[in-house]
Amino acid sequence: MQRIGLTGGIGSGKSTVASMLVQRGAALIDTDAIARSLTLPGGQAMGPIAAQFGQDLVQADGALDRDRMRQIVFQDASAKRRLEAILHPLIGMACDHQAAQAQDRDIVVFDVPLLVESGRWRARVDRVLVVDATEATQMSRVMARNGWSAEAVQAVIAQQASREARRAAADAVIFNEGLDLAQLQAEVDGLLQQWMAADRR
CATH class of the missing domain: 3.40.50.300 (P-loop containing nucleotide triphosphate hydrolases)
Structure with missing residues (x-):
């Protein structure tokens, strides 16, 4: 492979x-798509994000308010690092899982x-x-x-x-x-x- x-x-x-x-x-493993899935309602990252950044970044449906988060991380490098510390390990695990499923490619x-x-x-x-x-x-x-x-x-x-x-x-x-x-x-x-x-x- x-x-x-x-x-x-x-x-x-x-x-x-x-x-x-x-x-x-x-086989395509799209890390942006993985990140989006993690921040949908019920996504694995939503609990840690709410704990780290507050419930006001969670929309009524339980998804991340991506526009507000984008504004925050553009303006605050430390916020960007905190978000990445939540997302990157989860994205890495999802990538490993999808790669294992594509062993025949x-x-x-x-x-x-x-x-x-x-x-x-x-x-x-x-x-x-x-x-x-x-x-x-x-x-x-x-x-x-x-x-x-x-x-x-x-x-x-x-x-x-x-x-x-x-x-x-x-x-x-x-x-x-x-x-x-x-x-x-x-x-x-x-x-x-x-x-x-x-x-x-």
């Missing part, structure tokens, strides 16, 4: 690349937006694939997709690792700038063929 860590800044096209890898037979892709920032993922994967785009492109994509303001997108980008840091941590980079979907798929396929050939040597 080849374990690929997939990462990229917001609006880079990482999720599109993840879908293309799945189409080629990879040749490739398992771990989609980890904060792979570089966490510092722990490099040792858990065989290769790191970074999807990269210019900041201007990231901003235009997210503003069009999510309806966010430029300031909101810039705030997220500022919280993430720099493009340079991600590229430095990468075994391969797909520069997703000016590519249509067919061209992006060709980049993904070429990289997979190269890695599979290298593993057969």
